[in-house]
Amino acid sequence: MIGVRPAAPSDYDRIIAVVDDWWGREIHGILPRLFLDHFHRTSLVAESGDDLAGFLVGFLSPSQPDTAYIHFVGVNPAHRGAGLARRLYETFFALAAADGRTAVRALTSPQNTGSIAFHKAMGFTTTHAPSHDGPAPRVLFHRSLPQPVSPGR
Numbered sequence: 135m136i137g138v139r140p141a142a143p144s145d146y147d148r149i150i151a152v153v154d155d156w157w158g159r160e161i162h163g164i165l166p167r168l169f170l171d172h173f174h175r176t177s178l179v180a181e182s183g184d185d186l187a188g189f190l191v192g193f194l195s196p197s198q199p200d201t202a203y204i205h206f207v208g209v210n211p212a213h214r215g216a217g218l219a220r221r222l223y224e225t226f227f228a229l230a231a232a233d234g235r236t237a238v239r240a241l242t243s244p245q246n247t248g249s250i251a252f253h254k255a256m257g258f259t260t261t262h263a264p265s266h267d268g269p270a271p272r273v274l275f276h277r278s279l280p281q282p283v284s285p286g287r
Contacts, residue, residue, distance in 0.1 A: 140177070140178060141189065145189070149170070150165065180218055187213045188209040200235055239274065241272045259277070
């Protein structure tokens, strides 16, 4: 059984120790410690016993009060294909909606076709941005969140 819980700052060391292996390339530079120091309450960790099964690093935008942002997601290769990434995303969507957020955003590189396909399957729309994040092109993801219906409506 895989459990999902809010992240803690101390989870950073476990996560950063595996990301390069999980991606098969050096990727740790885009996940500085500050994300779990400052956004651990809106980030998630998935565990199977004592083993790290996956994680999602996300936050509620302090500048765009309707938006939540997913910065980094990883699933242990041993747990891929079983719906864990979907479960992490859906847990984050619920957290964001409960805070009144109406949209979730994320981004990736155009070469990351697996990520693009996953986000589309999760209901995200895509926009190609040739210089959104510096000179490297990016694919921007956007997904609207359903808002709870107030009683009496």
